[in-house]
Amino acid sequence: MKHLQQKIIEFRDARNWKQFHTPKDLAISLSLEAGELLENFQWKSSEEAVKTNLENIKDEIADVVIYALLLSHELGIDMEKAVVDKIKKNEQKYPIEKSFGSKKKYTEL
Amino acid sequence: MKHLQQKIIEFRDARNWKQFHTPKDLAISLSLEAGELLENFQWKSSEEAVKTNLENIKDEIADVVIYALLLSHELGIDMEKAVVDKIKKNEQKYPIEKSFGSKKKYTEL
């Protein structure tokens, strides 16, 4: 992840784009890329979407992760640690015995 | 990344949640988490948002990446490779000489 992040920062700096990358605009951009990812599934079942759009789905997931890495870098967040910490929180919010086979939100468990 | 992905799949399988995780619903969920991330910046400057909400921003970035890893796993996408490939595509779309210091979209360059 660190290695990827470094590649992305190099890409950004070679274009002198840091000046535009406020955390708020990075969060907006991440949300827009998530929308472009979802657009691949518009009016389609999962099967149809994957059959016709897999290459674009791959690209859009990558764009989402690129913005997640840019935003993490801007804010001094260690993304790998953030994910590990969040999994731990989710384990507390969704204890196995209560959430097994259930799609309820933790607030409804 | 592979190690993180494995942890997330274990979390999912311990709760028997694979049955709900269609690619379409994972893409929806990723988009919802991107919205929750952005909510931290609603009515706020970047500075205010980071000052008051950094812990939640960290959690929401993690949630986005967790869904990106779940969706990649479901579709047999190697996320690390997807990011590297996308950076290469972006280098073509945004040649340094044309995009240096410019926030124009590649379609307008």
Place this chain on the structure above:
Amino acid sequence: MKHLQQKIIEFRDARNWKQFHTPKDLAISLSLEAGELLENFQWKSSEEAVKTNLENIKDEIADVVIYALLLSHELGIDMEKAVVDKIKKNEQKYPIEKSFGSKKKYTEL
């Protein structure tokens, strides 16, 4: 509003599109259009966005409202009444004396 809704339903039916318009896909589409609206503000201040993109902003607001009307129609929701009812709820959630000049969410008031 009723008159607009009727025009939109006529447009849809002339193309035989009702078959695709499940409530879930309409909600996805509305969310995608909201993203396209927001894209006009990406990397830009409000002033810059409005100066360069006003015509597209107008179109994307219209697309959002069109999907809101399609979804309301599908679900038998009277949109005008829904808005009036929601304003009343908001008046309860945000009493003037507590929320005057404050950008806090009602859960924090």
Place this chain on the structure above:
Amino acid sequence: MKHLQQKIIEFRDARNWKQFHTPKDLAISLSLEAGELLENFQWKSSEEAVKTNLENIKDEIADVVIYALLLSHELGIDMEKAVVDKIKKNEQKYPIEKSFGSKKKYTEL
């Protein structure tokens, strides 16, 4: 629509909120509400979602329309006219003979 818009502006002004309502933040907020609407369909079929969440769906559609009206007001857009104009554009982008019974995007027709 004008009457609804006026009610919403009165609500806003009674709380002195105009100061926060930049077009960019209104577009962000509209997008967040569209996400909250979509959340009602997360992990659910349309049928399940409507059965369990209709009241919340109604509220979230209303929130979307409220922000659409606030943003239109801020930008001097006549929303009713914007919708009528957009339907006309859509009629050009999607001629009946080409788009009948097809879910293709206009760029693929």
